[in-house]
Amino acid sequence: MCGRYSLAGPSPAELRERFPLGESVELRRRFNVCPGDDVATVTTDREGAPRGELLRWGLVPHWAKDxxxxxxxxxxxxxxxxxxxxxxxxxxxxxxxxxxxxxxxxQARPGRPKLPWHATRADHAPFAFAGLWSTWRGPDGEELRTCTIVTTQANSVLREVHDRMPVMLPGPDAEQAWLDHGTPAPVLQELLAPLPDAMTSRRAVGPAVSDARYDGPECLADAIDAEEQASLF
Structure with a gap:
């Protein structure tokens, strides 16, 4: 599964240059994005043109009761x-x-607390998860736009940490195909694959990220440094 992620490195200007987010979407550094947060996405309008949008993470189907x-x-x-x-x-x-x-x-460790890992592209560049979105309308007319992240089997770099990983689209061509309304279903399914091992990196981080209320740079502190600091108290 994917239950937390980051968008902490690139500046808003870099992100707008890399993705068709437009100028109206608020972008800020996030070290610990959690379910229920409003997240930066690219959706499409009815004509298929990309648009930047903040969606709440956690898909609510249009037929849901609440x-x-x-x-x-x-x-x-x-x-x-x-x-x-x-x-x-x-x-x-x-x-x-x-x-x-x-x-x-x-990562589960017998007799010890779980060890958090931060997985990235090997080049540490920003990327896009393959996502789905929906619009839910409440009985009083309120409108809620939400999204989910598609997951797949973990590649060999991440398999010992967890057996699942989010679909990290490998680059702009795959992102465009994922968004394109005309992409055939078999091609869409081919896109839902693990990121190649050579493009994947991981690093153990400290316990700060395990607190869903915390969204600061300590989430990305090296695990060894974090454990050393904890031993001083």
């Missing part, structure tokens, strides 16, 4: 996304890019 459903739908499995009622319509017409520069996963 928005709390979204906390159960932060991820969609690539293997079943075309079949599940919550995702199959979005896969056809509501695909999006979720902009990030890394994500976190926790």
């Amino acid at each position: 928005p709390s459903t979204g906390f159960k739908m932060i991820n969609a499995r690539a293997e079943t996304v075309a079949e599940k009622p919550a995702y199959r319509d979005a896969l056809r017409t509501h695909r999006c890019l979720v902009v990030a520069d890394g994500f976190y996963e926790w």
